[in-house]
Amino acid sequence: MAELELSKDEREQLVRVIQDHMRDELEQDIGNMEATLLLDRLVGPLGDTFYNKGLRDAAALLSRRADDMADELYTMEKIIKTDR
Template structure:
């Protein structure tokens, strides 16, 4: 995933989050530019894995819902009485 796919607001929020994590967890203060570089690097290194996981989760949800619909359609079937 490229961070260019994020809106400006999303990039800014994630950049602030990176700064907060580094300050809180590692006692390291960094500027916006450094946080943006980290964001780009993490997105490049890990983005595809998280994206693919999201696709798999969405596919599994779709399959479950399709099964539910199939069950509901089956429940609507009417019995067929054979002719005598």
């Protein structure tokens, strides 16, 4: 699996989110460099975790859809009448 790559705009937005959180919740002002370092440290494990969760959610959705299609196909079957 490739490394999670963020666009410049995504990185800047996330850096601001980190800075806002640190200021609002922890009363700590941090600069762009510190917030970027924190983002770089967390992106790997958090990104992988959310990616895996997304894959599991997608697999569950596909499984439900496949079950629905199988049910619909079953209802379309014709009863075979025999003359016995």
